[in-house]
Amino acid sequence: MNPCRSFSIPAFLKSCRPMFWLAAFLLLCGSGCVSGTRPAPQVIFDTDISSDVDDVGAVAVLHALADRNEVGILAMAVSSGDPWSVPCLHALNAWFGREDIPVGKAREPAVTHESLYTMKIVEEFGGQSTVERPSEDAVDLYRRILASQPDGSVTIVTVGYLTNLADLLHSSADSYSNMEGHALVRQKVKRLVCMGGEFPSGREWNLYQDAVSTKAVVDGWPTPIVFCGFEIGKDIMTGADLRKGGKDNPVRRSYELYNAVQNRQSWDQVTVLYAVRMAGDPDDPTFAMQPGKIMVSDDGTNSWQAGEPALQAYLKLRIPAGELASDIEQLMTAR
Numbered sequence: 649m650n651p652c653r654s655f656s657i658p659a660f661l662k663s664c665r666p667m668f669w670l671a672a673f674l675l676l677c678g679s680g681c682v683s684g685t686r687p688a689p690q691v692i693f694d695t696d697i698s699s700d701v702d703d704v705g706a707v708a709v710l711h712a713l714a715d716r717n718e719v720g721i722l723a724m725a726v727s728s729g730d731p732w733s734v735p736c737l738h739a740l741n742a743w744f745g746r747e748d749i750p751v752g753k754a755r756e757p758a759v760t761h762e763s764l765y766t767m768k769i770v771e772e773f774g775g776q777s778t779v780e781r782p783s784e785d786a787v788d789l790y791r792r793i794l795a796s797q798p799d800g801s802v803t804i805v806t807v808g809y810l811t812n813l814a815d816l817l818h819s820s821a822d823s824y825s826n827m828e829g830h831a832l833v834r835q836k837v838k839r840l841v842c843m844g845g846e847f848p849s850g851r852e853w854n855l856y857q858d859a860v861s862t863k864a865v866v867d868g869w870p871t872p873i874v875f876c877g878f879e880i881g882k883d884i885m886t887g888a889d890l891r892k893g894g895k896d897n898p899v900r901r902s903y904e905l906y907n908a909v910q911n912r913q914s915w916d917q918v919t920v921l922y923a924v925r926m927a928g929d930p931d932d933p934t935f936a937m938q939p940g941k942i943m944v945s946d947d948g949t950n951s952w953q954a955g956e957p958a959l960q961a962y963l964k965l966r967i968p969a970g971e972l973a974s975d976i977e978q979l980m981t982a983r
């Protein structure tokens with residue numbers, strides 16, 4: 649039915665609600681974007697690098713975007729309890745020429761799965777210094793970095809479990825900041841971009857592996873959150889082009905160990921790409937946003953309540969998945 653056919657002011661306002669909340673969401677996000685003058689987002693990247701290989705692809709995309717001065721990488725955090733996850737991330741960062749990026753480790757007990765590649769990448773690319781490098785507590789690292797940054801400036805991109813972010817929210821004042829975690833996040837974070845959930849409803853890995861932390865974050869996070877759901881990345885197939893590159897590439901080697909360098913879904917890469925290139929752009933032709941609020945049950949199942957409050961939104965892809973796959977594959981194979 650055409651809502652404009654029988655026009656009345658209340659009906660008109662009702663029909664405009666999605667547009668109103670979308671506008672409110674963009675205002676809250678702060679567009680930070682005037683065509684051609686978009687400042688590079690300053691990012692903390694939080695990953696469960698271990699059980700799937702798209703995290704490695706996302707690391708490659710993030711470094712490629714940093715090489716193009718499109719993003720600043722402030723820090724990384726690991727939500728996986730795999731003891732090889734942190735050194736694997738150090739090895740990857742070193743290979744991309746950014747060995748000084750601080751990497752934080754999740755507090756125990758953390759969600760742990762066996763990995764097909766993390767230990768091998770450390771053995772083949774990390775060296776002893778990577779293995780022996782002391783690891784910083786992820787919450788301490790978040791607090792240290794956030795306290796040092798301008799207000800409302802930090803983008804957090806999470807492509808794993810929400811363990812560290814829940815611990816950050818619950819953290820106490822310390823030598824870095826006299827603010828508790830919730831207040832520190834509210835003051836320093838611009839937006840959280842989260843690979844998690846399936847929309848409008850579903851049950852997705854990142855959210856149900858640590859559902860207690862998920863609920864704490866989605867119900868208590870004080871800044872805008874944009875969800876890049878399972879349905880976005882599942883049709884974006886990338887990775888096979890790594891075969892064309894050298895064998896001394898740990899990204900290629902990770903895919904080799906994981907799936908013999910076949911294409912794989914790109915849930916984490918597309919989340920990074922959105923956070924760096926599209927987030928906050930009201931004219932973004934690639935994604936539409938559905939404002940509302942995620943609802944998460946105790947078993948990690950999620951659903952969506954459209955409309956107010958306009959602090960959260962999930963993404964809808966506006967273009968064919970193949971177009972994004974091409975962009976992501978180029979970034980993943982840039983070295």
Ligand SMILES: [Ca+2]
Pocket residue numbers: 695696697700702703807808916
């Ligand atoms: Ca992941």
